[in-house]
Amino acid sequence: MHLYGATVAEAARGVGQETFIAAAEHRFKQVFGQAPSEEEVRSWRRSWPALTKILCSAGLETLHLLLEYSLPATGERVDALLLGRDAEGRLCAVAIELKQWTRAQLSPVRPGMVRIAERVVQHPARQVGGYVHYLQQWVNRDDFPLTARGTVVLHDAPADLVTDLRAPAARGPAAAYPILGRDDLTPQPSPHALAQRLGCAELSPASAEDIERFLQVEHRPSPSLLERAGEVIEGRDAFTLIGEQDRARQEVLHAVDVARERGKKSIVVVTGGPGTGKTVIACRLLGDLCNQPHANPRLLSPSGTLTRQLRRTVGDDFRGLLSTFTDKMPSGITDDSVVLLDEAHRARTYPDHQQGSFPLILGKLLQRAAVTVLFLDERQIVRPTEGLTLTQLQQHAQHARFGFAHIDLVSQFRCNGSRAYQQWADDLYQPGGTAPLWEGSDYDLDIAANPEQLEQWVADHIRHGQTARVTAGFCWPWDSPSTPPLKPEVAITWNGPDGPATWARPWNSRADEPAFEHPDVPARPFWATDTGGHDQVGCIYTAQGMEYTYNAVIMGADLVRRGDEWIAHPEESHDGQLRRLPPHRYLTYALNTYRVLATRGTRGTRIYSTDPATQAFLHALISPHAR
Template sequence: MQVYHGTVAEAGDALRSGRDAFVGRCADDFRRRRGELPGDAELRSWRNSWPVLVDALVRAGLGDLALLLEYELPRSSERIDALVVGARPDGGLTGVVVELKQWDQVTAADSAEAETRGERRGHPCLQAAGYVSHLEQWLADEVLRLEFRGAAVLHNADDRSTALLSDAVRGRVGSGDVAVLGRRELAEPDPHALAELLRCGDLAPPAGSRLAEFLELRPQPSAKLLGELDTVLRQQSRFRLIGAQQEAQRLVWKAATDVTAKRKRVIAVSGGPGTGKTVIAMRLVVDLSRRQSEPKTEARFLTPSGTLLAQLKRAVKHVPGANGMFGHPKSHPPVTAVVPVVDEAQRLAREDWQLERLMTCAPVSVFMLDERQVILPDEGYRVAELREHARRVGAEFHHVELTSQFRCGGSLAYLNWLDRLLSPDKTPERWTESDYDFDIARDPDDLDAWIRHKNAHGFTARIAAGYCWTWTEVDATQPLVDDVVIDWTDRNGERRTWRRPWNAHVEHKDRAGAVTAPGRKFWATDPGGQDQVGCVYTCQGLEYDHGGVLMGPDLVRRGDEWVAQPKESRDDRVNGLTAEQYLPLALNIYWVLASRAMFGCRLYSTDPETQAFLMELRR
């Protein structure tokens, strides 16, 4: 996608005849393609920066080169400010990535950031180099022989500012190769010298047919990208397959690569927490994409969980172009050669068109799910439903069930006990001694002390709760609000109050720049998260060493059965549900919360009758 595609000269004519009209047409095209209008700040940057860049390109004698404005990177929602495309003397095509900045002064810079007007921003050379690397990893063609370069254009900046930026990345691979142009460079009177500064000195107008081939080129991950991802998977222990996971991987691989299959195939992989679904999904994405087969296929990791997606992208952030291997199911285009591997599939919205599109867009589609983790009324498909949808679209169906699990200390005893506890019809049992550290906390202070002790000894320990307290959203400049408030009577008969904020929506820092509260997608893993309370949406799909669970009044024990109280939930997505409709969801929510911890868990209920019931189950 791009909001403008034409020659540099045509863009120059349009801007001279009416800058606002040209920007308006581009904004309309942006809205048609993305379903939203660009923001006011973005529109201002278009009005201020495009005319300066286009004027410089025209004065450099580059009017016949192709210009793409707001060019969307393949397999990414990121956009390049401008991409100038021309033909090299050897016949190959070159794209020059242009990062535009309106900064008028830079007061400090290092290889990652620059300070402008007292604000720390990403170094423009690092941004441009990242875009160049992404294009190199996703666009390759033996005929077009593509090459990419980078330039950072700061049309308001003085020589001191551009020198600071250049010096900060000098000699660094990638960012050190990006040209930096300020006011003086853009005013260069010699056309050839200006073209050289813009990294376009050797480029000629591209043939229309070759430019069309470039625009229609299907993105594919390069061998280098897949090799680097493979290295990450092999080096990081959380991505390694062991024991029964390897056998499950073999079965999934066999079903996914069955060359004798006459129809499309749908593979459902089900398993509880810690059975390796995410690890297998990651391995499949890399291995299927590396597989040499005809027709050539690749795979993409999809998940409806924004928290899991952010965590995985960060795990491979040093691999250029890796973001293109991940996405949300709704953003996945129906590309016939791309195998969708959907993790956390139990969180898919119950939209049959979306599910059937995933099943029919490629020869194979893979769904990793845990039926016990369906937590909303409008989400989640069971294995039987996947089977029925596969039959409906005429696809073969395979089901692989994972049993060996590696979370909760590998303790099936704990998960079996938890399953009986959080069941609408099974009889809970007393907790017996196990290799898993489980107990019922006496009160919130007891729970909090246990969590802080674990964190102090180098473990990752978190407290999560049912969504039973109002959540006050604040920005990064405001202090977090202690929304989670629990009153109780201690053993001496005194009334006590425990208070904590929910996890932050955005990252919070102190005046020295140290993170005091990570953003919600990283609450479960990053330092500072132990000081806030998480919820099911910020921990589902993740794990930590030790976990405390606050059971709110939305799920209480009355006699020998669980009773759901949906009116006690502050989650708008369960509004209007009856107690009977909410009960299985509430049981699943606390199942998720109580199965995140690797080595130990503590439960505490704010409801006195439920707390007394839990205390009776202690060993």
């Protein structure tokens, strides 16, 4: 998909006209389903005329130009793509990253990132390198040979900025992509020299048939990409399966074989509580599928945090194979695809995405793929806009006449392998009934007397080289800016031996990238794993799907214990969507939330409630034997 396609000469005649921009805005809505931002439209007005002028000055008028070309498997768009034939007669695509920068801030601590005004963005050479890698790995193949190149065009940039940007690029893989500033983009000493700097000197026009074939080609991972992904996953001990995890893997691979042999679509559901290894199995299966011939697998998750953690683990080169599943149908899924949907309980089910009682987008995904494997824990549904159940999936498979299989995981591989602790947490966070006493000895569980004690416990483990984090229910405001300094908004006052005492800490950062001036404050996706995360309080949305060695949980006033039942107070929540729910509906999400938070620690957990009666109740559950 793209906004505009024609020869450079044709584009040059139109890009400066307001009717051209208006048509691009209209097509953007049609192609991408939403209106472009005002900032994006302003950049079109400034950059498109500048680019076509440069290309014409280089004598490249007859090459084909695509503006805002989409890379479906990643959701990214190339500012401009030039198509022509190289000296060997192969179709060549030159990705061009356009910037209007006149100044930028670089940091030796983060050479891959650049700060522009208030935004931190990827270095443009790395950005265009990612586009080239995608074209090589998702479009180029034996039946459609394509070469790919990349160039950064900073048409307003002075020489000193270009020099600064070239320095970090020269030390890494981005060295292959030229960075051209204002002084480099003139036809000096000749148009041919400019074309050489742009990486287009020997390109000749491609035929209409070439262009059409390029636009219609199916984007799917190349065998070499799949082979490398499979090797990376196979080589990681973190994805080794044990016991029933491997049994689940074998069941899924059997279902895949049956579906391919008989041509019948299948749904496989793998259920299990926190720490039973659902994500590990999903990654292991991705590696297996990458090693199968004619594979077209995907590993999806509704959680952007989990997706980014997995990309970091296996490498960002495989980002098209690992994607966040939200409210759009992933591209490139075909009737030979196997889709692994981790954390399926978090799949969005907004009313406008429903078809009857089943989510519309998810239904389309199940209909298109050969086999869909969903990893599910119904008790991790924490919002009314999420939620998918085993029964729903079973009924959908029956209605669609799909094959269906269900594997339930029981063994606990987090929480020190303690089934006793997992069962205790499961039973504790039930709506009512007699709460269980903790009498286990295979997991470090206790109730903290106050938040300072929680923090000291966490700090002690950090000093000994362990990962430890504090999380809390969403019972405090969250008005901090997206970049540090963060406000200490999680503030708790209690009566200590010397009178009232107050403890306050900030929530985790809301930014997806760490701030330039505060590299010690992790970005949201990496709060659970990166240095400095223990200084902020994590919430359900940053903790879910993650784990760390020691786990401190603060229960707020939204969930309190009275007698033999839990009482919900949605008005105490600062989650704008949840606090409007009636108490009986909010109760389910609150119980699920605290169950998730209480099961992040692999070796130990401390719990503290801001409600004195609930604190006393929790304290009474920890038997003298466990202390």
